[in-house]
Amino acid sequence: MFANLKNNDKLIMLGFTIMVFAGPIILAPFGAGYPDLLQRFAIFGIFAIGFNILFGLTGYLSFGHAAFLGVGSYSAMWMFKLLTMNVIPALILSVIISALFSVVIGYMSLRRSGIYFSILTLAFAQMSYNLAYSVFTPVTNGETGLQLRLQDARILDAVNTSGSLPSPSLFGLKLSATTVVEAFGMRFQFNWGFYFCAIVLIIMFYISLRIFRSPFGLMLRAVKTNQNRLNYTGINTRPYTLGAFVISGVYAGLAGALLVCTDPLAGAERMQWTASGEVVLMTILGGAGTLIGPVIGAGAIKYAENIFSKINDTVLEGYFAFMPETISDFFVFIVSPFVGEGWHLMLGLIFMLVVTFLPGGLVEGATRITGWIVSLGKKSKSVDANGSTEAAE
Amino acid sequence: MAILEVRNVSKRFGGLQALDDVNLSVEEGSIHAIIGPNGAGKSTLLNCFVGRLMPDTGTVLFQGKSLLGKKPHEINQLGVSRVFQTPEIFTDLTILENVMIAAFAKRDGAFSFNLFGRVKKETEIRDTAEKILHDVGLKEQLTHSASAMSRGDKRRLELAMCLSQDPKLLLLDEPTAGMARADTNATIDLLKEISATHNITKVIIEHDMHVVFSLADKISVLAQGTVIVEDKPENIKGNPKVKEAYLGEAEGE
Numbered sequence: 001m002f003a004n005l006k007n008n009d010k011l012i013m014l015g016f017t018i019m020v021f022a023g024p025i026i027l028a029p030f031g032a033g034y035p036d037l038l039q040r041f042a043i044f045g046i047f048a049i050g051f052n053i054l055f056g057l058t059g060y061l062s063f064g065h066a067a068f069l070g071v072g073s074y075s076a077m078w079m080f081k082l083l084t085m086n087v088i089p090a091l092i093l094s095v096i097i098s099a100l101f102s103v104v105i106g107y108m109s110l111r112r113s114g115i116y117f118s119i120l121t122l123a124f125a126q127m128s129y130n131l132a133y134s135v136f137t138p139v140t141n142g143e144t145g146l147q148l149r150l151q152d153a154r155i156l157d158a159v160n161t162s163g164s165l166p167s168p169s170l171f172g173l174k175l176s177a178t179t180v181v182e183a184f185g186m187r188f189q190f191n192w193g194f195y196f197c198a199i200v201l202i203i204m205f206y207i208s209l210r211i212f213r214s215p216f217g218l219m220l221r222a223v224k225t226n227q228n229r230l231n232y233t234g235i236n237t238r239p240y241t242l243g244a245f246v247i248s249g250v251y252a253g254l255a256g257a258l259l260v261c262t263d264p265l266a267g268a269e270r271m272q273w274t275a276s277g278e279v280v281l282m283t284i285l286g287g288a289g290t291l292i293g294p295v296i297g298a299g300a301i302k303y304a305e306n307i308f309s310k311i312n313d314t315v316l317e318g319y320f321a322f323m324p325e326t327i328s329d330f331f332v333f334i335v336s337p338f339v340g341e342g343w344h345l346m347l348g349l350i351f352m353l354v355v356t357f358l359p360g361g362l363v364e365g366a367t368r369i370t371g372w373i374v375s376l377g378k379k380s381k382s383v384d385a386n387g388s389t390e391a392a393e
Numbered sequence: 394m395a396i397l398e399v400r401n402v403s404k405r406f407g408g409l410q411a412l413d414d415v416n417l418s419v420e421e422g423s424i425h426a427i428i429g430p431n432g433a434g435k436s437t438l439l440n441c442f443v444g445r446l447m448p449d450t451g452t453v454l455f456q457g458k459s460l461l462g463k464k465p466h467e468i469n470q471l472g473v474s475r476v477f478q479t480p481e482i483f484t485d486l487t488i489l490e491n492v493m494i495a496a497f498a499k500r501d502g503a504f505s506f507n508l509f510g511r512v513k514k515e516t517e518i519r520d521t522a523e524k525i526l527h528d529v530g531l532k533e534q535l536t537h538s539a540s541a542m543s544r545g546d547k548r549r550l551e552l553a554m555c556l557s558q559d560p561k562l563l564l565l566d567e568p569t570a571g572m573a574r575a576d577t578n579a580t581i582d583l584l585k586e587i588s589a590t591h592n593i594t595k596v597i598i599e600h601d602m603h604v605v606f607s608l609a610d611k612i613s614v615l616a617q618g619t620v621i622v623e624d625k626p627e628n629i630k631g632n633p634k635v636k637e638a639y640l641g642e643a644e645g646e
Contacts, residue, residue: 215497215507215515218486222494225485232443232481233554234469234498243506 009209012291016205020198028186032303035178035191039262040302042197043255048282048294049201049208050251054244055280056289057217059224063118063276064105064125068098068249070132070271072256074139077146077266084156085166087175087196087261091254098253099246101128106245110238113227125276132268145267168261170196175261193262200258201295204251209291211247220244252279281347285354287361296362301347308343396421396562396594397442402451403618404437411437412448413618419562424588424595426605429615430639435598436478438615439566442596443475444468455562466503472561474554478570480547484540488531488550491539492522495554521557528590529553529583545576549583556591565597569604581607606630614638 019026023041027033032041047069055061075097076090083089109120132140140146148165160166168175175193182188211217219240222230227237260266269275278301286297313336320328338346358364399417403410411434419425429435440446441453444465453460460468469475483491496518501507526535529549533542539550548568555563568584569577581604587593588608599605605612605626612629614622616638622629629635 210509210511213512214510215501215505215512216510218490218494218497218512221486222483225483226481229477229481229483230494231465232469232475232477233495234466234503234558235494236464236466236503239504239506 009213012209013202013206016292017202020202021195023198024188024190024194028188030303031307033187033189035189035194036262037302037306038191038194039197039258040306041299042194042201043258043262044279044282044298044302045201045295046197046204046258047252047255047279048286048298049204050248050255051279052248052283052288052290052294053208053211053220053251054248055283056294057212057220057224058241058244060110060113060241060245061118061280062109062121062245062248063273063280064109064121064123064128065248065252065279066271066273066275067105067125067128068102068252069256069259069275070128070266070268071101072098072253073260073266073270074132074146074256075253076257076260077148077264078139080148080154080168080260080264081146081152082155084154085168086156087168087170087257090168090261091200091257094253094257095250098256099250101253102246102249103242106242106249110241110245122273122276125271126273129268129271129273132271140266140268142268145265148264168264197258197262200254204254205291205295212291216240216243281351285351285361287363290361290363293361293363300350300362304343304347304350308339308346309341311339313340394421395419396456397596398454399438399441400452400454402438402441402448402453404434404441404446404448410618412441415451415615415618415620417613417620417623419594419596420611421594422592423610424597424608426597426599426609426612427615428599428602428605428612431600433615433638434618435615436566439475439564439596439598442468442564443473469498469558470503472558473564474558474560474562475564476548476551476555476566476568478566480544480551482539482547482550482554484538486539487536488526488533488539488542489519489522489535491550492526492553492557493518496521496557499558522553525553525557526550529556529587545572545579548572548580552583552587556587556593559591560593563593563595565595565599567598567600569599569601577601577604580604584608 020042023038024033027038032038047065051062051065072094075094079090079093105121105124109117109124112120133142150160150163150165154160154166157166170192173192175196176191178189178191180187180189219230219235222235223237223240230237256270259270282297282301283294284297285300286295287293313332316332316335316339317328320331323331336342338349354361354365358368360367395418397417397419399415402412402415404412415434415438417427427435427438437446441448442460444460444463444467447461455468455471455473458471483494486494493512493515497505500518523535529552531546531549531553533546539547542550565584569580572580584595585608588595597605597608609626612624612626613620614629614635621634621638622632624632
C-alpha cells in the first residue's frame, strides 16, 4: 500500500495540497500557527525545492543561491515602487531578472565542478552582496534597505490620499488580511498572504515533481552519478546543468519576491553567504534528492529559528515544573544553552545527528519508521495465518 | 570500405612518444583487434578516436569525416559508442534507466529540454531497452539498482547501453580485463552473438590473446607507438616481429 502511495503522483499532490492548506490548523497546537511564520515555511519551502533541483538531482552544490533570493526581492520591490502594489507584476519581474542573473552566474560557475564550482558560486554571491552595499546603492538603497515610500510613482495605482503606506495586494485583496477563528481553546489564523504563498508553493512543488519524473530529470540524476559515461553516451551535459541551475535560480528569485510581498522591505543581508548556507542545510536536513524533503527541512529550520529562540529560562521552568525544584533546576541548566539565544546549538546538534545517522535526511527517517511499522504488521499477520513465527522468517 | 581511418597519427606526452606515425584502417562490418604489449599506446590510440585526446599530428577519419577537435558527445552522436575498461554505468539508477538514457540520447540528441515529458510514458524507449537487456542476457530484475551487479553483468549492461544506440562503430577497451576465464568465455560468446544479430563494426583493444584470436577478422599489432604488423589472425600467430614485441611477456600470458 505504501509503495503505491509513493509512486502515485496524484496522491502525492493531493496529500501535499491538503497538508499545506491545513497548515494554519495543523501547526497551531505547536505554537507555529501565526501568519508570519507560516509564510516563511511556504517561502523557504519554495527556495529549498528549487535548490534541490540543482543540488539534489545533479549533485552540484551551490553556495550562492541567496544572491538570487536578494535579486528577486529587489526586483519585486521596484515593481511595487514604480508600477503597482499588485503582486503579480512583481513576481513576473523577479522571475525574469533572477533567470538572467542565474544564466550569467551559472554559465561561468559551471565551467568547473565539485568544490571549485561551490567556491565560484560563493564568490559571485558575495560579490553581489557587496555590490548591493556599495556601487548599487541607488538601486538597493544600501544599508537601509529598499522600502516603500509615499512619494513612489506607482503609475498603475490610484493616487494614495490616505497618508499611510500601501500594502501588497492581489487584485485588491490585501495580503495582510487575516481571519481569526477561535475554537477548541486555540486561535486559528487564516491569512491571505500565507494562502497566496501556499498556492505558489503547490504550483512550484508540482513543477518540481514533473521535472523529477521527466527525461530531463533523469539526465540530471545521471549527471550526478557518472558525468563521464553520460558524455560518452552522446549527451552534452553542460546545457542540462545550466538548465537546472537557472530553474533553481528562478525558484530562489520567486521566493525572494514572495518575501517582499508579505513584508515589503528588501535588505542586502538577505544575499549574505549565511543565507546561502541556510538553504543547503534545509535541503540536506530534509533529504537531498527527495521530493518532499526540502520542504520539511525548510520547515524544521524555520521552526527552530522562530520557536526555540523564544524559549527562555522562565518558559523552561514551566516545562519542568512537575519535577522537584532541585531536579528541575538541573534540567533547566542543561537545556537552557540550547534554546533562546543558543538555538543555533540545538539546530547544529540536530543537523549533526541527522547527517550521521540518517544520510538521507528526515525523509529517510520517516521511510525507515514506516518500513518498520509495515514489516511489523506483515509479521503479525503471517504469525496469525500460520500460527508460528518460523514461517514468517 | 573503411569506416575508420587513422592516418599518420602521433602523440607525445612530455618525453614519451606514445604514438608514432600510426596508420590503420578498419573495414566496415569487420571485427578489428588492436593488440600490443603494455605501454604500446593502445589506450592512447583509442582515446584519440573518441575525442578524449587530440593527436599532435595526423587525422582520424570516421566515414570520411575528421573526428579531430570533436567532443566525446558529438562523436557518439555520429554513431561511435565505446565500452570502458572498467564498466562505466550509472550506479545510482536502475538497470532499465541506464539503458533508457542511452536510448534517449539516440532519439533526442545531445540535448533536449524535455521538462514535462514523463519517463514512465515513454513506452517505445522502454520496450527497446527491455528487448536489448534481454538480448545481452541480463536476467536480473530491471527495476533494481545497477550498483549491486557483478562485474560481468555490469559489462553486459554497458554493452546493452551501447547497442540501444544502434552504433555504426563500437569501440571495446579491454572488454575482458580483470575477468575470470569463465566470464571471459561468456563475454566472447556474447560478442559473437551480438555480431551475428547486429551488423556493427567493432574495434577491440585487447591484451588477452585468447579473446583476440576467437573474435577478430583482422589484427593490428602495436608496439612502442607504431603498428608493426597488420594481418589476419592466422598469419599473426607465427609472425616473428610479433613474437619479438611480446618477448618476455608472452610467457606471462
